[in-house]
Every structure is written in structure tokens, then in C-alpha cells.
Amino acid sequence: MENNVILGDSLQVLRDRVANGTVDLIYLDPPFFIDRAFKLNAKDESIGFQGGWEGVAETLLAKAISSGSGNSNLSRYVSFLHERIIELHRVLADDGSLFLHIGPTEAPYIRLVLDAVFGMQNHRSTITWQRSHPHNNVTTSLGNVSDLIFYYTKSRSFHFNLLYTEHDEKYLQNSFNNSDNRGQYALAPIVQEKSRKGHVYEYNGVTPPYGWRVKIEKLKSLDDEGLIHWGSNRPYKKIYLEGAKGAPLQTVWSDIHNITRTEIDRRHYPTQKPIKLLQRIVGLASTEGDLVLDPFCGSGTTLVAAQSLGRRYIGIDVNPEAIAITTERLRLGDANKGFFSS
Numbered sequence: 001m002e003n004n005v006i007l008g009d010s011l012q013v014l015r016d017r018v019a020n021g022t023v024d025l026i027y028l029d030p031p032f033f034i035d036r037a038f039k040l041n042a043k044d045e046s047i048g049f050q051g052g053w054e055g056v057a058e059t060l061l062a063k064a065i066s067s068g069s070g071n072s073n074l075s076r077y078v079s080f081l082h083e084r085i086i087e088l089h090r091v092l093a094d095d096g097s098l099f100l101h102i103g104p105t106e107a108p109y110i111r112l113v114l115d116a117v118f119g120m121q122n123h124r125s126t127i128t129w130q131r132s133h134p135h136n137n138v139t140t141s142l143g144n145v146s147d148l149i150f151y152y153t154k155s156r157s158f159h160f161n162l163l164y165t166e167h168d169e170k171y172l173q174n175s176f177n178n179s180d181n182r183g184q185y186a187l188a189p190i191v192q193e194k195s196r197k198g199h200v201y202e203y204n205g206v207t208p209p210y211g212w213r214v215k216i217e218k219l220k221s222l223d224d225e226g227l228i229h230w231g232s233n234r235p236y237k238k239i240y241l242e243g244a245k246g247a248p249l250q251t252v253w254s255d256i257h258n259i260t261r262t263e264i265d266r267r268h269y270p271t272q273k274p275i276k277l278l279q280r281i282v283g284l285a286s287t288e289g290d291l292v293l294d295p296f297c298g299s300g301t302t303l304v305a306a307q308s309l310g311r312r313y314i315g316i317d318v319n320p321e322a323i324a325i326t327t328e329r330l331r332l333g334d335a336n337k338g339f340f341s342s
């Protein structure tokens, strides 16, 4: 399927226009339940839990969903997403991935829906995205500064490109605290720990009780290159700061901040997400030429990220204004205008 931006309800568009197993990566940032903007159409009123609830788990879930005031809406919200998640699972390629962006209130219910549709074994990670700096105006509750992003794959075979983030200043100071004429370096283990047996032999007068992590030939060549730190207690491998890849990406993302009011000129849509967030997701779970789908595309951030990284894209939104903004951002190649980095 070619690049496309489609006006319509994602359920209908997915059913009518997207074939089985054709999409490599899906990111969805649906309207949050607590978001007043989430309004069901009159025809959606009939949506409910189809097939009834059976068993203890279902009863507990039904009770949780219907507790509190106004939560009959929550059951409809869960059903609204459930129907679409089934379609998204259908259109995803066997080695494809889905990232669902959600707020903390709705997250537990939608996690269950995802487990039911994708299978718990296909849950890869739950990412916590710290979207803002601490709020100073909270007095009676904890400052809510994060959203969750559920990451699922359709199967155990999937695209995954490990990304690295810059080490933070404190980590650099604490870890890269040795230096020689080549520069600053950190210490990485070269001898085995108690829990694992390594290659036991004597080298340079040292025979570690659980052995070395590498064979003697490799150790010799590291030593010849000056890459072994012979400390007073035990030897280590040197990892020079220059050339270090950074830290492998973990599940807490606190290095990408949401678009703030001061960056209003860059914000085209109230719920617009930062391009860096989407570039990270697209970079992590797809390769060039892959097809990326966003069924709630809003201002088109996912599509712009896909475009900037050489992926194909499909975006769907019910709001004509969102479609117009998306089309314009794609035309301008927005990602390259000050947003793009790494």
C-alpha cells in the first residue's frame, strides 16, 4: 500500500482498506478516556461487553470498570479500543510490532485487552514516558508526569534495532573516572563472578578463582592493545568514553520532553506528541521501506517521523482538521525543521 492519509473512523477504514498482515509497525495514541475530547457517537451507545462476562477474572474486571461514577463510559471506551485492536492485530505482519500510548487511568484495562488479543507472551515492554518536568502546583496528590506505552509484537520473531541513549552527566562522572594517555575510560568485568564458571588459566600472574570471561588468545590481544586495566585488586577491561555507544535504551524514557507552551510555534495540534518520541519508536521497531500505520494520527507526528526515516506510512483520523494538518506537515517534511536529532 502507498503512503496515505485517510479521513474516517479507524474501525471502518481498517476493515475496508487495509489487508491482512501488511503493516510492519503500528503506533496508536487514542483519545484518552479522561480526555473530554473522547465522545462516543450515538450509534456507539450499543457498544458493550459482547458475549457477557464469565468467570472470576471477568467479574473482577467488570466490577473494577463499573466502580466509581461515570464509568459506564469506561466500559464503552474499552470496547471502542478492543474492536480496533482486533483489526490492528489482523493487519499487522507476522513480524510486526504495535506501540499503544495510554494514560495511567485507562492503562490497566487496555493492557488486559492487549494481552487478550496479542497474547501475554507477546508483550515485549511497558515504556514509561516522562512527558513533563515535575509539577510544582500539586498539593493533594502526586504529580502525574508520565504516560505509558505498551509494546507488543505479533509473534516472537520481530524487527528490533537496539538504540542507545546518551549517558547522563552523573553516570559519566561516576563510571568514566579512570584515564590514561588515550582518554577517560570505565571499567568492565573481565573475570568471571561466582555465579558462572569462565576460562580458568593463569595470565600475568593472576588466576581468577572462577576464571576469565575470554579465552587466553583474546585476553593477550586485549592486553597488547593496552585495553586491560591492571588495578591493585583485580583486572578489568577498559571502555573508553570516546567511541562508547552510550547506554542501551531502557523502559523509562525521561530524555524526551513534551512540546511545551513556549514551543507553541512548533505545535500544530493540542495532543501532538514530540517528533523525537515517534522517531525513537519507528527507529526501534522497523527498517527502511517498512509500512507504519497510525489509526489515530492527529497532527501526523508518526507519519512525519516515518517519512524522515524512509518508511512508508498510513494515517487515519476522524477529524478533518487533523487530516489537513498532517497533509501539510508531510508536505513540508516537518521532521527536518529543527526537530530531528540522532
Ligand SMILES: C[S@@+](CC[C@H](N)C(=O)[O-])C[C@H]1O[C@@H](n2cnc3c(N)ncnc32)[C@H](O)[C@@H]1O
Binding pocket: 008, 009, 010, 011, 029, 030, 031, 032, 269, 271, 272, 273, 274, 295, 296, 297, 298, 299, 300, 301, 302, 316, 317, 318, 319, 322
Ligand atoms: C491523542 S490524539 C493523537 C495525537 C497524535 N499522536 C499527534 O501527535 O498529533 C487522538 C486522535 O484520535 C482521533 N480520533 C478519535 N476517534 C477516532 C476514530 N474513531 N477514528 C479515527 N480517529 C479518531 C482524534 O480526532 C485525535 O486526532
